[in-house]
Amino acid sequence: MKKYYTFLFLLTSFMYSFSQTENKSYNYRVSLNELKMTSYEKDSTANALVLFEHGNSYIDNNDYTLKTEEKRKIKILNREGFNKANVTIYLYNNDNRKEKVKNIVATTYNLVNGKVTTTKLKEVDIFEEKYNDNYTLVKFALPNIKEGSVINYSYTIQSPFKFKYKGWAFQSDIPKLYSEYNTSIPANWEYNVKLVGGKKLFKNEQDIKKNCLSGSRGASADCTISTYAMKDVPAFIEEDYMTSKSNYLARIEYELKIFKDFEGNINNYTKTWKTTDREFRTDKDIGKQLSKSINLEDFLSETSINETDLYKKAEAIYKYVQENYTWNGDYKIFKDVSVKDLIKNKSGNVSSINILLHNLLKEADIDVKPVLISTRDHGFPTKIYPVISDFNYLIVQVTMDNKTYLLDATDPYLSFGEIPFRCLNSYARLMDFKNGSQWVDLEPNKLSKIQIKAELNIDENENITGTISSKKTGYHALNSRKKYYQNSDSYVTNLEDKYPNIDISNHKVISEGKTNPDFIETYAIAYNSDETGDNIYLNPFFTTFFKENPFKLQERTYPIDFGYKDTYYYILKLNFGDNYTASELPKNSRFTLPNNKGSVLFTNVLNENAVSMMFKISFKDAVYPAEYYPYLKAFMSNIVDIQTKSLILLKKK
Structure with missing residues (x-):
């Protein structure tokens, strides 16, 4: 042969x-x-x-x-x-x-x-x-x-x-x-x-x-x-x-x-995607579940059903599933998938919840398609030929006004258009049964950012007090929303424990709702400085974005995958009045990653009786190849040094 x-x-x-x-x-x-x-x-x-x-x-x-x-x-x-x-x-x-x-x-x-x-x-x-x-x-x-x-x-x-x-x-x-x-x-x-x-x-x-x-x-x-x-x-x-x-x-x-x-x-045994699409569509379990019709009146209010704005209607359907059905923690796609059992028990696996979401959106005449995902801990799916077992998770894609949104109703804290961090695994398979399935990128459509503004005052008795305003977006906001709305008292306690030199009071969350895409909070602080005689040494970073360098290997042969692009801002204004002079400030610095794939900017300005400081970190890629590791390692080391070794020296007049 x-x-x-x-x-x-x-x-x-x-x-x-x-x-x-x-x-x-x-x-x-x-x-x-x-x-x-x-x-x-x-x-x-x-x-x-x-x-x-x-x-x-x-x-x-x-x-x-x-x-x-x-x-x-x-x-x-x-x-x-x-x-x-x-x-x-x-x-x-x-x-x-x-x-x-x-x-x-x-x-x-x-x-x-x-x-x-x-x-x-x-x-x-x-x-x-x-x-x-x-x-x-x-x-x-x-x-x-x-x-x-x-x-x-x-x-x-x-x-x-x-x-x-x-x-x-x-x-x-x-x-x-x-x-x-x-x-x-x-x-x-x-x-x-x-x-x-x-x-x-x-x-x-x-x-x-x-x-x-x-x-x-x-x-x-x-x-x-x-x-x-x-x-x-x-x-x-x-x-x-x-x-x-x-x-x-x-x-x-x-x-x-x-x-x-x-x-x-x-x-x-190795099929084409065309064959796989047909088998997926006609599958007695998941294919049958996706094709079922559903009566909107059994689930949604008349107001939501009659909503003419497609975005508002899709958002209402998404919130209904999100708020009324609980994920049991299972990732199953091809086994034990039952929308009927989900509706009865109010709890089910990923596929059951998101297929219900899919069917409600489809019944509302909204363009929706299932998306097969391999989660971050499951490995990348093979692209050369179809291997259905490579996938372990199902979400949906909605298209409205030429914009696409990825939806997963398993997490009650996700805002519309967000998917869990576990799903950010580079690419997924969009199952389009009319035009054929295709690969799609799993990139967040919202910027993840932390912005902290601090205005501090130091009086003649060396008491440092002030107010903090913090705004988080994207996955930074999601993480804070979960912690705060699950236990607000514990959230504030953990905030105080995280910064032992600071006393926090009058904490408020300005943004409303546990699915708000932003998380905005304010609080008052009392800050302890180091006093030596007539001198006050003040670390201007009452909070740090990175306490230590996460990169410690001599060599790393696999990519650095943050999951999403993000930016960090820290803005400080320190008012020291007529009782002090600023005799020493941290040095301004600026450095970048190769090809401008990331940057750090640190500036300090003395203006009469106040010091203004700005610190910005920007990661412009979600994933960096292994060749960037030594540069990222040095990049992070510089960031940690700025946050831990910067001092403002104030002298009494």
Whole structure:
């Protein structure tokens, strides 16, 4: 049989093929040098290190199951690395078929008084437990673990699910010296192969093995034999401002495209979006729910039904669903979706709530379409071909007067046109059943901003008092609305706790309503300064936007994803009257990110008996590529320094 095999490697510019082999040997055998090893020179913070790992997947010629042999050798460098001796194997099961694991062999090696000792895993110490409806866990812990131990273990997974060809993770939360994955794929199965994570392949080799799989009546198929390897793979360390780590871990994945049996019958598993749209529309669960008609009189007031302004009508429908139905926390799209149960119980999952919203808007003759989303913690959906399981969330898009609005009625604090932060995952699939589905960007249409204005006065007794006005928009406003309207007393208490040198009184929220797009508040403060003799040292930042630099890694290989663009303003006027003179002010400064992708402006002006100060931070992109990390790290460091090290020196006359 002729070989058909599709390679759809993403990020091909990062690939690197190596035909030669190095002098260094990578193998499963434990050496004396490995036992004597006390640290890893390329990562002094590593608690453990994968010395060698190898995977081999193939279709068994006897029973046609997919078998994956795995073996791994790990150095335990210190006590914090002991958890790497706890192994969990995930086994998939579906429709009375299930994966099995066999031939588990595990050994711990220690160096005791110059001699090598071994302790083997006992079969009674291997445990199995149910994880959920689709996965069973097999767990074991290697015995006699000490600082300096080397462990190795191996097992074979036997799977009846050829459509789920085993992927391979070259990267994890500890560094790896060498990771290799071998595959043997008969020509009957054609997979899309995807390389994720942007790391260079040390080895990328393919060959053809003739007649590797036998069928009935003398039929046979050739196999593509592939070897993929990476070496010196750094640990993946999570940091603030990122989406799911699954977007960035170096790994290889498989998606079954076509299966051709020995009789010549072909099953096409990877569908086009046109086919997927049709299946989605006619689906007995979600498709049926979206197509149901609904009686507006059963839900809305006569005033809302007769409203002629489309925006006001859409907003009224949105608020009705938002205020009358409670999200139960489930993200389900294709299972347990029932608008009928939602109406009955007043509570339901994401899809049920937003499908009800969709159907009410559609019945009101408003242009509305469902949108499939993969949330930030779920990973990016594949764009090359449809993978419906990549999506785990549903919202709706409304179009009025040539403007589009994304709506999600699961959160009672969202304003019209806002979606939860969890949904800001770059792009989504708009399901347009008339014109065909398409990708749409998930960009907030409202600016997120914090603006704080402070006017302070210092009297002859060094008492500093004043008023603060704060206005927040976008996601900054959403966060404050939630905290305030859930518990206003706790909100004020937390505000005081956040700024221990300040006494707060007469707190008021000027903006009305928990869905108001703005959050505006005012309060009075009494501020403590540092007095030394006739001098007063005053830190002009009674509040800070960033108390510390969130970026601490030496190197970051994945994007910095804030989710949205935002701006911070801090404006201060300090009146010190006739009793003082300002003898020292912070230095003015200005700096920017490359290509003007962000800026900081800090100015101080002395005008008679007052100091006016302005501090502005602007992030002009929601997502920055990894190349910006050193610049963002320095950018944030400068911001923190300005807020924590700026002083105004006042002297008594």
